[in-house]
Amino acid sequence: xxxxxxxSGPLSVPxxxxxxxxxxxxxxxxQSFFWYRQYSGKSPELIMSIYSNGDKxxxxxxxxxxxxxxxxxxxxxxxxxSDSATYLCAVRVGGGADGLTFGKGTHLIIQP
Amino acid sequence: xxxxxxxxxxxxxxxxxxxxxxxxxxxxxxxxMFWYRQFPKQSxxxxxxxxxxxxxxxxxxxxxxxxxxxxxxxxxxxxxVTSAHPEDSSFYICSAQRGGYEQFFGPxxxxxxx
Numbered sequence: 001x002x003x004x005x006x007x008s009g010p011l012s013v014p015x016x017x018x019x020x021x022x023x024x025x026x027x028x029x030x031q032s033f034f035w036y037r038q039y040s041g042k043s044p045e046l047i048m049s050i051y052s053n054g055d056k057x058x059x060x061x062x063x064x065x066x067x068x069x070x071x072x073x074x075x076x077x078x079x080x081x082s083d084s085a086t087y088l089c090a091v092r093v094g095g096g097a098d099g100l101t102f103g104k105g106t107h108l109i110i111q112p
Numbered sequence: 113x114x115x116x117x118x119x120x121x122x123x124x125x126x127x128x129x130x131x132x133x134x135x136x137x138x139x140x141x142x143x144x145m146f147w148y149r150q151f152p153k154q155s156x157x158x159x160x161x162x163x164x165x166x167x168x169x170x171x172x173x174x175x176x177x178x179x180x181x182x183x184x185x186x187x188x189x190x191x192x193v194t195s196a197h198p199e200d201s202s203f204y205i206c207s208a209q210r211g212g213y214e215q216f217f218g219p220x221x222x223x224x225x226x
Contacts, residue, residue, distance in 0.1 A: 032213070043205045043220040044156065049213065088155060099146045099158035099171075100207075100215060 002027045004091050006103035014111050019076040021106050023089030026070070032092040033065055034100065035074045037085045044088055048074065079110045113139050116208045118218035125196055126226055133191045133221045135206030141186035142208035146215065147179075150203040162189045196225045 003026040013019040021035075032051055036044035048063040050056045050072065056063045062075040072091075076083055086107050090100040115138040125131050135145055143164050148156040160181050161169045168181035178200075180192040189208075193200055201224050207215040 034214070036217075043217040046214060046216060051213075097144055097161065097163070097209075099148075099161055100156075101158070102155040104155045 002030075002091070002093060002101045004089055004101050004103035006087075006089050006106050008104055009107040010109050011106055012109045012111055013079050015079060015081060017079055019079045019083065019108055019110070021074040021076075021087050021089075021108065023072045023074075023103055024070055025072070025089075025091045025101075027091070027093050027101075028067075028070065030067075030070075030091045030093050033063070033072045034090040034092075035061075035063060035072075036088040036090060036102075037083075038088055038105065039085050047087075076108075081110045081112050084108060084110045114210055114214075114216040115139050116206065116216050116218040118206055118221050120221060121219060122222040122224075124224045124226065127197050128195055130192055130194045131196055131223060133193075133204055133206075133223075135189045135191070135208070135218050137187045137208040137210075137216075140208070140210050142210065143186060144209040145183060145189040146207045146209070147181060147189075147191050148205045148207065150205060150220075156205065159191075193223065196223070198225045201225045 035047045038044045050063040050065045060077045064073045086105040088105045089103040117136045119134045145162045147159045162183040164183045170176045183189040205220040207217045
């Protein structure tokens with residue numbers, strides 16, 4: 001059974017601060033990891049993908065992966081009120097033909 | 113790039129009728145598309161994997177005779193919910209695979225079955 005665990009929150013962060021979102025997964029052979037942002041009533045929007053251990057930065061976002069600990073995180077620097085959303089961690093075990101297993105998401109609130 | 117569209121964006125139907133949802137990749141070709149379902153306050157659950165020119169692969173617990181999937185071309189996959197019932201009311205979202213790595217999601221279709 002593939003499982004992806006996230007703290008549901010809400011996680012409240014002041015504007016301008018760093019938001020840290022965490023995710024753990026159960027299947028050791030997972031190969032690909034994704035962070036999606038979902039606004040209420042909308043579909044998920046891809047923020048970051050990461051495939052190898054370490055950090056990957058894209059603008060204000062940094063994804064971190066530690067396969068030994070089965071842990072992936074997302075840091076959002078200089079948080080803005082528009083970052084308020086639910087952040088979904090998704091994992092793919094196999095190659096490109098496999099679907100994604102999603103966590104339940106962390107509800108992030110950026111306080112102005 | 114990587115735009116995926118869905119049609120319709122919302123649909124209301126009577127119990128027992130069938131509903132077809134279209135998913136299109138607008139600016140890239142997708143040999144693989146996926147269909148997910150999301151109930152209120154829950155996360156996305158993969159229903160099936162759709163491959164162009166072959167039969168769809170369904171996840172455990174998803175009835176293939178109820179949720180018919182056709183992937184007729186590299187840019188179009190359709191999901192037909194047959195004999196829909198109120199418990200099928202949900203947010204149906206497709207995604208298209210680009211380059212074997214990243215999945216891009218359509219805007220979703222909100223289905224309400226009365």
